[in-house]
Amino acid sequence: MRFQPPWGGAFRLQTYFHRKLDALPPSDIEAMRSVILGSSLLGETNLTSQFSGTYGFSVTFQREALSDVKDRFPTFAPFLDAALLPVCNAFLLNPLLIQNGRGVEAHLDKSMMYYGDTIGCPVAVSVLYIQVPEQLAGGELRLYHRGERVAALAPRPNSLVTFRGDMAHEVIAVESGAPELSAARISLVVEQYRLPEELLARVPRMELRTRAGTVMI
Amino acid sequence: MSELSMEWWVAQRPERVFAAIEDPFQMRRWYGAVPGGQRLGEVGDADAGEPFQVNVLDVKGVLRTQTGRILEVFPGRGFSMELAWDGGELGSDTTRLSMKLEPSGDGTRIEVRQGPFSSPELLEAYRAYWEANVGRLIRVASGEAVPCFEEFWEESGGYVEPLGLAAYTVLAGMKEAGVPPETLAQLEETLYTHLARVPEETAGVLGAVLRERLKGMLSGGG
Numbered sequence: 001m002r003f004q005p006p007w008g009g010a011f012r013l014q015t016y017f018h019r020k021l022d023a024l025p026p027s028d029i030e031a032m033r034s035v036i037l038g039s040s041l042l043g044e045t046n047l048t049s050q051f052s053g054t055y056g057f058s059v060t061f062q063r064e065a066l067s068d069v070k071d072r073f074p075t076f077a078p079f080l081d082a083a084l085l086p087v088c089n090a091f092l093l094n095p096l097l098i099q100n101g102r103g104v105e106a107h108l109d110k111s112m113m114y115y116g117d118t119i120g121c122p123v124a125v126s127v128l129y130i131q132v133p134e135q136l137a138g139g140e141l142r143l144y145h146r147g148e149r150v151a152a153l154a155p156r157p158n159s160l161v162t163f164r165g166d167m168a169h170e171v172i173a174v175e176s177g178a179p180e181l182s183a184a185r186i187s188l189v190v191e192q193y194r195l196p197e198e199l200l201a202r203v204p205r206m207e208l209r210t211r212a213g214t215v216m217i
Numbered sequence: 218m219s220e221l222s223m224e225w226w227v228a229q230r231p232e233r234v235f236a237a238i239e240d241p242f243q244m245r246r247w248y249g250a251v252p253g254g255q256r257l258g259e260v261g262d263a264d265a266g267e268p269f270q271v272n273v274l275d276v277k278g279v280l281r282t283q284t285g286r287i288l289e290v291f292p293g294r295g296f297s298m299e300l301a302w303d304g305g306e307l308g309s310d311t312t313r314l315s316m317k318l319e320p321s322g323d324g325t326r327i328e329v330r331q332g333p334f335s336s337p338e339l340l341e342a343y344r345a346y347w348e349a350n351v352g353r354l355i356r357v358a359s360g361e362a363v364p365c366f367e368e369f370w371e372e373s374g375g376y377v378e379p380l381g382l383a384a385y386t387v388l389a390g391m392k393e394a395g396v397p398p399e400t401l402a403q404l405e406e407t408l409y410t411h412l413a414r415v416p417e418e419t420a421g422v423l424g425a426v427l428r429e430r431l432k433g434m435l436s437g438g439g
Contacts, residue, residue: 002420003412006385007375012405013388014398049262106242108371117260121371146368147242166371168242194377 007123008087008194011164016143016150023128023160028078033130035075036095037182046211047094050105050170055097055181057210058111063089065206072206079188082160083126088192090203092122095130097184098139103173106144109165109191116202122165122191131186132157136177139185144168155185165191220332221340223347227355231318231325235293237358238316246363247353249283251275251307252345255366263287281305294318306342310335327351364393379424380415384408 006013036042041057061069066084070077076093084091092111098104112119127141132155143151143163153161163169178184195203208215227234237243241264249256253276261269263285271283285300295318301311314331329347334340356363369389376385388408392401415423 001378001424002417003380003384003409003415004377005409005413006377006381011375012402013385013392014402014405106240121374123375144242146362146365147246148362164375166374 004087007164008085010085010124010162015164016145016167017153017161017163019153019156019162020160021156022158023082024078024158026158028075029128029130029158031075032079032128032188033186035073036097036130036186036188039095041208041210041215042095042097044211045096046209047111048107050107051096053099053102054104055099055184056095057208057215058092058094059206059208060092060112060115060204061090061206062200062203063091068206069093072208076188079128079160080190083128083162083190083192085124085192088123088194089200090193090195092191092193094189096187096189097181098171098174099178099181099184100174100176103138104171106142106168106170108168111191112193112195112203115204116199119193119195119199119202122193124162124165124192125167125169126160126162126190126192128160128188129155129157129186130188131184133177133183133185136174136185138172138175139178140172142170142172144170155187165193219334219337219340220330221334221343221347223329223344223351225327225351225355226321226324227327227358228324229358231320232293234318234325234327234354234358235295237354238296239290243357245367246365247357248350249273250349250353250366251281251305252349254281257370258367275305279305281307283307288313291317307346308335308339308342310339312343327354378420379427380412380420383427384412 039057042055043057045051045054045056046058059069066080070080090112109122109125110120139155141153141155141161142149145167174185237247245256245259249271250273255274257272257274259269259271261267263269266287268284268286271285273281273283275281282303283300285298288297288299290296295316297313297315299311299313301309303309312331312334314329317328319326329351331343334343353363372389373382373385376382388401388405391404
């Protein structure tokens with residue numbers, strides 16, 4: 001195989017993230033907010049202990065099931081179209097809702113290890129900020145490279161942040177401004193993986209998961 | 218039957234040393250690797266008191282696994298655990314270990330006690346093990362970016378195929394050597410631009426050469 005630029009060309013060795021402001025039409029963002037808050041799937045997180053106290057659900061899918069995901073969640077399609085990297089073939093999509101007093105402890109996104117211990121980090125993680133309360137205090141996304149903080153990104157509504165999958169990161173606790181779920185800091189996150197065939201085979205074509213378990217589609 | 222007892226002193230407060238133990242991103246920089254070896258990673262939730270496994274490559278490149286369980290944590294003051302290896306120089310005895318942190322002057326006294334051991338040779342192997350591990354802990358607690366296999370491994374995951382990984386090791390090495398960011402960025406662009414022009418067939422041959430050379434080196438040949 002020919003030489004391929006790292007991270008599918010999305011990053012360089014000294015580039016850790018990209019941020020695009022006004023990423024999508026505001027009507028798309030509002031539609032996503034309504035769908036997330038109104039979803040029967042929404043509940044306490046099914047992700048790792050670092051996410052304790054946050055809310056969401058997750059959708060794992062292979063690229064070949066992208067159209068099925070868009071059929072099931074048509075409102076999320078503009079986000080997927082804007083965020084997915086062409087070199088990636090497996091994804092984990094999850095809304096993330098954080099209220100007052102909650103944050104996400106430092107971690108590496110390795111959610112796909114649920115399907116296989118040898119599946120490591122994603123190539124990239126993309127975050128679209130759906131709702132950022134005007135009076136929000138806290139909730140900053142911090143990125144770390146080899147122990148050094150390399151970015152501290154205050155959430156901006158309708159901004160799309162994509163960072164390298166090998167970056168440890170955390171969301172600082174929300175101090176105020178998000179007293180209830182409908183007023184939470186809401187983001188839509190997709191972990192993007194490039195898996196060899198033998199590992200891709202372990203990933204379901206499309207799977208919806210909540211804290212209660214796998215949801216029949 | 219015998220017990221190992223060792224002490225160190227570091228010019229950092231106990232809270233700082235404990236943070237290097239408690240924070241998984243600092244801990245992986247110092248804990249686990251045998252002398253001359255590399256820590257590959259950890260499986261299991263040690264924080265929750267569940268059994269965990271630390272996988273390491275020993276100095277000969279043989280995969281070794283430590284199985285452990287945290288018994289007690291004393292915030293800011295240390296912890297106790299039990300551990301065993303799946304053979305190798307550190308045998309397969311299941312032993313108990315305590316690591317205590319105590320304020321001492323302007324720093325911290327670190328005390329390790331471990332046992333029982335079934336042979337003096339095993340005790341001495343563990344003495345070397347803790348010299349290496351606590352040596353790294355002291356460097357981490359002192360703010361040094363101790364090179365960590367897992368950190369480089371994760372970063373290298375952005376690169377594919379032998380030519381990509383060859384480029385990564387050169388670039389990461391130059392970065393670690395302190396090459397200025399702008400020089401590194403220029404070199405990176407030059408490498409990517411020209412390596413992308415290598416014909417597929419040639420890239421395949423060069424990749425095979427790299428694989429075979431590395432195999433030879435890893436098996437002691439070359």
